[in-house]
Amino acid sequence: MKTFLTMTAVVALGVAITTAVSLARMGTPMALSPLSLDLPAEPDAAPPISQPGPAIAADAGAKPLAVAEETEYDFGNLRNKTMDNRHTFQIRNDGAAPLKLTGSRVSCDKCTFVDFPQTVIQPGQTGEVVVRWNVDTFEDHFRQSATIKTDDPDHEEIRLVISGKVVRPLQAEPANLVLSNVQVGKEAQGKVRLRAYFSDHLEVVGHTLTEAATAQYFDVASAPVHKDELSPGVESAVDVTVTVKPGLPVGSFSQTLEIETSLADEPKLSIPLSGNVSGAVTIAGKDWDRDYNYLAIGHVKQSEGAKRDLYILAHGAEMKGLEFEPAEIDDPSALKVTYGKPKEMKEGTLVRMPVTIEVPPQSPLVNHMGGKEARLAQVVIPTNKSALGRVQVRVKFAVIAD
Amino acid sequence: MKKPLRTLAVVCFAGVCLAGYEAARPAPRAERASAPNRPDPVEQNGPIFEGWPKPKLALVFTGEQLGYIEPCGCAGLENQKGGLRRRATFLKQLRKQGWPVVALDNGGLIRRFGRQQEIKYRRTAEGLKLMGYKAVGFGTADLKLPAGALLSAVAEADMFVSANMGLFELDSGDTPRFKVIEAGGMKIGVTAVIGDRFRKQVTNEEIGFMPAKEALAQVVPDLKKAKCDLNVLLAHATLEETTALAKQFPIFNIAVMAHGADEPPHEPQKIAGTKTLLIEVGHKGMYAIVLGFFDDPRTPMRYQRVPLDHRFADAPEIDELMVAYQGELKDLEDQNGWEGLGLKRAPHAGGKFSGSKSCADCHDQEYAIWKKTPHASATDTLTHVKPPRQFDPECISCHVTGWEPEKFFPYETGYDSLKKTPGLAGSGCENCHGPGAAHVKAEEGSDKALQKRLREVLHQTAAGAGKEAQREACQRCHDVDNSLKFDFDTYWQKIAH
Numbered sequence: 028m029k030t031f032l033t034m035t036a037v038v039a040l041g042v043a044i045t046t047a048v049s050l051a052r053m054g055t056p057m058a059l060s061p062l063s064l065d066l067p068a069e070p071d072a073a074p075p076i077s078q079p080g081p082a083i084a085a086d087a088g089a090k091p092l093a094v095a096e097e098t099e100y101d102f103g104n105l106r107n108k109t110m111d112n113r114h115t116f117q118i119r120n121d122g123a124a125p126l127k128l129t130g131s132r133v134s135c136d137k138c139t140f141v142d143f144p145q146t147v148i149q150p151g152q153t154g155e156v157v158v159r160w161n162v163d164t165f166e167d168h169f170r171q172s173a174t175i176k177t178d179d180p181d182h183e184e185i186r187l188v189i190s191g192k193v194v195r196p197l198q199a200e201p202a203n204l205v206l207s208n209v210q211v212g213k214e215a216q217g218k219v220r221l222r223a224y225f226s227d228h229l230e231v232v233g234h235t236l237t238e239a240a241t242a243q244y245f246d247v248a249s250a251p252v253h254k255d256e257l258s259p260g261v262e263s264a265v266d267v268t269v270t271v272k273p274g275l276p277v278g279s280f281s282q283t284l285e286i287e288t289s290l291a292d293e294p295k296l297s298i299p300l301s302g303n304v305s306g307a308v309t310i311a312g313k314d315w316d317r318d319y320n321y322l323a324i325g326h327v328k329q330s331e332g333a334k335r336d337l338y339i340l341a342h343g344a345e346m347k348g349l350e351f352e353p354a355e356i357d358d359p360s361a362l363k364v365t366y367g368k369p370k371e372m373k374e375g376t377l378v379r380m381p382v383t384i385e386v387p388p389q390s391p392l393v394n395h396m397g398g399k400e401a402r403l404a405q406v407v408i409p410t411n412k413s414a415l416g417r418v419q420v421r422v423k424f425a426v427i428a429d
Numbered sequence: 430m431k432k433p434l435r436t437l438a439v440v441c442f443a444g445v446c447l448a449g450y451e452a453a454r455p456a457p458r459a460e461r462a463s464a465p466n467r468p469d470p471v472e473q474n475g476p477i478f479e480g481w482p483k484p485k486l487a488l489v490f491t492g493e494q495l496g497y498i499e500p501c502g503c504a505g506l507e508n509q510k511g512g513l514r515r516r517a518t519f520l521k522q523l524r525k526q527g528w529p530v531v532a533l534d535n536g537g538l539i540r541r542f543g544r545q546q547e548i549k550y551r552r553t554a555e556g557l558k559l560m561g562y563k564a565v566g567f568g569t570a571d572l573k574l575p576a577g578a579l580l581s582a583v584a585e586a587d588m589f590v591s592a593n594m595g596l597f598e599l600d601s602g603d604t605p606r607f608k609v610i611e612a613g614g615m616k617i618g619v620t621a622v623i624g625d626r627f628r629k630q631v632t633n634e635e636i637g638f639m640p641a642k643e644a645l646a647q648v649v650p651d652l653k654k655a656k657c658d659l660n661v662l663l664a665h666a667t668l669e670e671t672t673a674l675a676k677q678f679p680i681f682n683i684a685v686m687a688h689g690a691d692e693p694p695h696e697p698q699k700i701a702g703t704k705t706l707l708i709e710v711g712h713k714g715m716y717a718i719v720l721g722f723f724d725d726p727r728t729p730m731r732y733q734r735v736p737l738d739h740r741f742a743d744a745p746e747i748d749e750l751m752v753a754y755q756g757e758l759k760d761l762e763d764q765n766g767w768e769g770l771g772l773k774r775a776p777h778a779g780g781k782f783s784g785s786k787s788c789a790d791c792h793d794q795e796y797a798i799w800k801k802t803p804h805a806s807a808t809d810t811l812t813h814v815k816p817p818r819q820f821d822p823e824c825i826s827c828h829v830t831g832w833e834p835e836k837f838f839p840y841e842t843g844y845d846s847l848k849k850t851p852g853l854a855g856s857g858c859e860n861c862h863g864p865g866a867a868h869v870k871a872e873e874g875s876d877k878a879l880q881k882r883l884r885e886v887l888h889q890t891a892a893g894a895g896k897e898a899q900r901e902a903c904q905r906c907h908d909v910d911n912s913l914k915f916d917f918d919t920y921w922q923k924i925a926h
Contacts, residue, residue: 132473134692136508137909168668170690174475186695200630205542205573207633217632238775279543279771281838299836301542303575311577313551313585318544319765338580340597372597373637379597397764 092122093179102191105162113159116187120148130176141173158189168192194224197293206271206302210342215271219298222261223290229263230289237283245282246270275304278318308418312337321403322384324424332388339380345414347375352409361390361426364406386424394425468507474736481731484721486613487528490685492535494714498553501713501910507739508913510715513556515737517744519717520560529613532560535663535685535710537568544771545822547578552754554582559746562588563610566621566663569630576635592620593644599637607648609655618657620648624666641674649678675705683708693718697732752816759820767839772822777840781866782831782859784852795926802924808854827906830857834905861902862887
């Protein structure tokens with residue numbers, strides 16, 4: 028018993044000493060994970076750095092006290108591509124010992140810079156920190172920061188934030204025009220608004236469509252925007268309407284519209300145009316290749332099988348009442364087709380039919396990956412609409428041994 | 430004590446001390462950076478959750494990923510933030526610590542249009558689903574995709590929500606208009622809108638829309654009936670619109686806006702004249718914003734801006750997703766070339782490309798210099814990363830010869846594949862100087878005037894152009910996303926010829 032108690036005391040003492048040593052070594056909680064989750068709240072945290080600190084009594088121990096009355100600055104509107112926009116912040120030392128500015132970091136190495144020529148600020152003195160920002164961004168708003176490191180133990184870092192709004196002499200909204208769903212044989216229109224922020228006489232003086240092969244299918248017209256419709260800060264604007272005319276083939280299309288304007292600073296603007304021309308029937312779903320019209324399931328392990336959910340979308344008022352008849356499958360040993368419930372949408376001008384294409388588990392080993400020896404499997408879905416006829420779904424897959 | 434026992438006691442004592450010390454010793458700073466000279470992310474971007482106890486609820490906000498499924502840019506990962514891998518690890522860590530986490534995204538998963546973007550949208554949605562997101566809104570570019578492509582993503586996950594948008598028609602039922610989420614003993618009501626200014630930028634007949642204000646007027650009564658502890662508005666809308674909606678519908682405790690600054694603020698702010706907290710998430714998925722809720726009347730809520738830097742390792746499940754994504758691009762390219770990805774070759778104003786080797790016949794010294802630069806092995810770089818990226822137009826466009834680097838499409842006679850056009854691998858001479866086929870042909874002929882003119886054209890693109898023009902030409906690929914430390918004067922010295 029005595030021995031046991033002695034051993035227990037020895038172990039307890041060892042643990043106590045070890046814990047004390049380790050706690051003493053722990054500084055800023057780094058932890059093995061980046062999250063310091065179990066630290067208690069600190070009700071006596073240092074006062075906000077934007078307010079002056081309390082006067083330091085001579086017998087409190089000489090230490091610096093960094094005070095920054097202003098830590099955020101809004102530049103307001105800044106013209107894009109302007110360099111060296113700068114603001115001077117001030118850091119005052121309200122302490123009794125010299126304050127050292129020991130380093131800095133910025134949120135954006137490429138665009139934000141910080142200078143502080145005075146690295147030691149004497150008690151009662153003020154040092155300047157200049158934050159500079161080069162404007163070169165696609166975005167409308169910016170916010171960046173410069174963090175200054177000090178030897179004030181209560182304010183080891185002071186963060187200075189700059190922000191503002193970026194304006195460009197000429198801005199297109201949207202910057203690229205997408206006509207997502209152009210029905211084959213029909214027209215579609217999209218609009219781009221050109222906004223001038225520093226000129227009150229924006230005009231479109233000319234335009235070019237760079238892809239000569241399809242230029243004939245696009246019409247471009249422009250009209251000035253009335254000043255009552257201008258957003259704040261915009262001095263003049265023009266609406267450019269792009270019409271896609273019938274004739275483009277089914278599939279994706281792209282063009283570039285180059286606009287010449289009356290602005291001396293921004294004579295030309297390039298606007299990408301893109302979109303899709305869809306037929307009366309479109310099919311959507313994972314692994315559906317819209318441009319080449321097949322379902323690319325790929326290699327399927329025999330024990331696992333595979334399933335894909337497709338949606339057949341039939342457009343047009345004549346599709347109201349659409350029904351699908353049982354599918355004709357050229358390889359029923361390895362493919363199964365089931366229909367969901369059709370849904371009429373857009374006031375009957377669109378019917379959406381869910382279709383599941385399945386390669387059941389334990390299907391025989393087959394190869395429908397394409398080529399002469401292994402042509403794609405065919406699924407034909409008869410419908411009751413002569414306008415739609417029979418919907419063909421090709422399936423590219425192969426069942427392989429596990 | 431007897432001698433053996435005394436010895437045993439000493440040994441035990443020493444053993445306990447040693448074991449305890451090793452267990453409690455904090456990892457040295459250098460161990461956090463896994464390679465020599467790797468910057469310390471905490472030093473670089475600041476610590477997080479300092480002083481935080483475990484919250485009873487943590488709302489994690491993200492948004493405006495804008496297609497950056499990997500850290501903003503793909504080079505110099507220690508300097509970049511964001512990416513789905515790190516985000517997944519971050520969320521996992523919170524959950525592992527026992528935090529009740531509700532992840533919400535304000536939409537804007539992609540930035541552009543086209544086949545690759547449809548695939549990226551779907552794969553990103555898969556990633557968000559793996560991460561356990563509870564509510565995801567829609568951004569402007571998201572809604573420009575064909576509704577069928579959106580449906581594929583939406584149907585696979587029940588996290589999408591929108592009050593004022595429906596696929597094919599407003600009330601298609603594919604996405605709920607609001608959601609009530611329960612976590613941490615609290616009920617959180619969430620709805621999402623696309624703001625009117627951004628809605629007007631979408632020309633898509635397959636999407637049904639309603640003005641945001643009108644939609645919220647219909648949804649808010651339902652949220653009130655649900656009697657949630659918190660109500661969140663995911664507004665893919667400007668600051669002005671978000672502010673107006675928050676004022677009009679004071680039920681919302683939190684409103685997330687879109688198209689603010691690249692960097693979110695370090696502190697939260699209330700919308701003036703309301704009690705609604707405004708959240709900005711920044712761009713490119715570089716940050717997550719966490720609101721922690723506590724049973725502490727002094728500090729009932731805390732705010733943390735979380736930089737998704739390399740303190741967060743890559744999540745293996747998202748690694749698999751990235752491999753699948755690149756594999757999908759590869760399969761499409763294998764089957765049908767770049768057209769399989771919806772890309773159409775366009776003519777280059779300067780004519781046809783001929784490959785850097787054809788320049789070597791006359792410009793052997795310049796060619797030899799080029800061969801030793803990273804430009805020459807730029808395509809190789811893509812084949813060696815994990816997963817390989819030589820089938821990804823967004824990567825290839827700067828890593829081969831004869832592609833438009835900012836619009837990600839090939840020029841006619843530009844690079845096709847390593848097999849078909851090996852001479853156009855690498856970022857070759859013609860990427861800077863312009864297509865050289867006409868010049869090569871002219872030099873083989875006898876038309877001196879033509880030779881002179883074409884020499885001047887190609888020479889002007891490089892040495893003859895002003896420094897600013899040269900810098901801009903370089904920055905078409907060496908942009909802030911992909912080449913953070915680019916400085917023309919420094920980099921030029923490495924390739925000067």
